[in-house]
Amino acid sequence: MERIAARIMLLDGWRRAALVVVSGAVCALALPPVDFFAPAFLSFPVLVWLLDGTSGDPGKRWSRGLRQAFFIGWLFGLGYFVAGLWWIGNALMVEADEFAWALPLAVLGLPAVLALFYGLACAGARLLWSEGVGRIAVLAASFGLAEWLRSFVATGFPWNAIGYAAMPVPLMMQSVAVVGLFGVSALAVFVFAAPALLGTRRGAVLGLSVAGVLAALHLGYGAYRLSQPIGEADSTKQLTVRLVQPNIDQASKMNDDDRIATFEKHLRLTAQPPQPGHKQPDIIVWPETTIPFILTQNPDALRQIANTLKPGQLLITGTVRSEDQGAGLAPRYYNSIYVIDSSGQIVAAADKVHLVPFGEYVPFQDILSKLGITNVVDLPGGFSPGAKRSLLSLPNGLKLYPLICYEIIFPDEMTAGMLGANAIVNVTNDAWFGNSPGPYQHFQQARLRAVETGLPVIRVANNGISATIDPHGNVVSGLRLNAEGVEDATLDFSISEKQARFPVKYNFWLVTVLLLSVGVFSRSGFISRGN
Template identity: 55%
Template sequence: MERIAAHMTLSSGLYRFGLAFVFGAFAALALAPVNLFIAAFVSFSVLLWLLEGAVGNPSSGIIGRNMPAFLVGWAFGLGYFVAGLWWTANALLVEADEYAWALPLAIFGLPAYLAIFYGLATMLARLFWTDGGLRLFSLAAAFGLMEWLRGFVLTGFPWNAIGQALMPFPLMMQSVFLTGSLLMNVIAVFIFASPGLLVGGRRSSWAFIVAMLLLGAHLGYGAYRLNFREPESTQLAAAPVVRIVQPMIDQAAKINDSERGRIFEEHLALTREPPPAGGKVPDIILWPETSIPFILTRNPDALSKIADTLSDGQILIAGAVRVESDNAIDNPRFYNSIYMIDSQGQIIGAADKVHLVPFGEYLPLETLWSKIGLTAIAADMPGGYSAATNRQLLTTPAGLKLWPLICYEVVFPELSSDVNERADAIVNVTNDGWFGNSSGPYQHFQQARIRAVEFGVGLIRNSNSGISAIINPYGELLKGLDYQVKGFVDGPIPHKILPILHERTRFLNFGLIELLIFATLLFSRVSFIFNRN
């Protein structure tokens, strides 16, 4: 290992850049659907070695001296995000004649932008670099800070945060209930990069030991939490039953006006199916995002058909486009929404999407882009969708409070910060059919599972083409339908778990730990300079 580490450290130029890109891409194997988390140990150890030799000209100023470190991190991030997000380009192929020209932007443009955060992370880490084990803290804290920024800068895109690689299955998800996602990013980098210290002599070995103890605590807490919990059987027996309808409608058909009637009937047919032998008639029916293929409030016949399909007392929760306007003709505003409809065909609740997808549901700087004929990919109306100003709960007549998250809203932890206090469960509706049979739907599903564990609530997820599931607060699947399986599944809505720490406290803990690490690193750096002089 000493020879490999020395080779990485002494590499330079395009070769160093290429190594960073390759091992960044290798790190993406730690993500769903592969979940080979051992790949992150290899990749981050190599990143640590590459940063060892990433030293600029001392006379170039603070930026010039640290630019090699930035380029190493940026190349690493480029490889990681290209390998982890290439599937976003599939959305452009649904209407290839109109959007195929933008494929390079999806495959390389978005990753190139996201990689800037990793470049800044390695640059910041190099500013506080030391020869001993503290460099591991420097790298972990810098990545933690930049993953936090990645979650909200320019509306944010925290997809495939590093911490997710340390949570591939329920045993390894439980710690996020204590730490929250932000601190988990710090812990993940600290653990993943620790094998790189094994070539650093005794001054570094102590940090590796700390990392292994932290990994042991992570696994141990997961085992404890899963094995010493109250039985769920009694609670689930009395819980409301939800039916998840997964129609598996091809995306090309969903945007074809002539297919709308057939699509609506397919949803109704799956809703009418009797429960499996011995099963309870569902209390709630859940359809996926934009499953109602027309403006429902302008189509009373559709509401009548829904009423005829539902049994007495049943509730339908379905994704739809909602329109709102001061004038029925001029300047309508469209919302990506969820409707709640009772068995009389009455709309008794609605919730609009708060966090829209840039370029998918709306165009930033629309006036500029419209000059070249660009429109939002997933919104076929002028101006795209409008965002809601606040999140509305869906409360059923029986008093069940549901926290609605539409599509990728589920990947933003802050959008669910109050869910345990205000709601009984999360409802996540999405349409991953845009992305075909790729890693995208699996990554989306994995992040939804993590959100359930993080906030201690059950999650009912419906994706048009899969993966749909009922997930308990431990990240376990109670019922589900795999990707590209047409059908329905009935199951009880899990009870939530009272949180140990509120999200505000977890965020405060993250901030204090970041501050403590950087203060310690600064003190160490100043002491080193003082002693050298």
């Protein structure tokens, strides 16, 4: 192992660049749908040894070593994000004649930008780099901070945070309820990188012991929490929820000639009799932007919905909402959720707050539109963001926390404003991304929000993956990717009253301080003398 580490440290030029890119790409095997986290135990030691190589020459200028560390981290991130996010390019191929030119920007440009955060992580770690376990600790803290920054800088895009590699199944998801996604990301990097200590021997016993304890606590806490009951059942708050997954091709959804057929397909699926073992659905949920016209301008569509729903049933649907701004001004459009009762009345609504750049709106539109850059979603002026996030208050007394599409990937969207909610409802349309890793990755992130918040998640996607998820991240019932049909599930909405929590972001900062403290003590020589 020492010989391998030494050879990797001494690499330079294209060989070093190629190795670090491949290491990042291999690490992406830990992401859905593969979920094979073992390669991360190879990728991160290689990253550590390559960073060791930037500090091996005493005569080397400090700034040069910092630049080299940044470049190594950036290349690692480039490999990781290209391998994990290539499928985003599928969205541009839905209307290839208009957007195919942007394919390199999606497949290579976005990963190159996201990789900057990993470059900063490695450069930041280089500032406190030392021998032994300290360098593993500062690298872990730096990656945790990088993932935190990635969640909000330039509107944020924390997709495929490193922590997800350590949480492929419910047994390994429960730690997120204690330290949050970014805390898990930091601790995961420590564990994944710990084998690098075998290549230099310094601090190996201490570092590997700590990594082993962290892994044992991760699994042990998961086993303990899964063994505990979620809450006491309350039959008065048990309702049957129907998930409607129409599996409509994205090109058809955008075709004006298919709009009526699309709407009628949702009505037919909604009207199906209850599935065996379930009573008549109380709540029916349709996916994001399901209704292919402005519903408030089409009273006949509301009548059709009312005629389809049974008395007392509620429909929750994604739709486009328009708002008139007055004479001479174009209306505003919102990506919204409506709750419609069996009389055809809209009884609750919420707008999407966190929009997708270049998908739902164009930043600096006045400038970029002159260059021919437009939204992927064909809508005049794009969508406008909702003013604030609010609960959907249903006539039956339930309160749902609405998240549209990728809003559910942001841990910071899980704010105190969700307290009092009985469940999270997430409607989305992943048909843009075809049969690719994208829908699987999106679904895993939705499961983690259930564990993080202690709330069940009702998730409905046009082509999947649709499911009801309990507060432990277990799938209660669902429909696989590209399946067409409905799925009925009986949910107990009383459990959330005991389970819902505030965000756990403060524990992340505690983890970060502890890791950085280890790095500082190690650099000062205190820990190395103890080894």
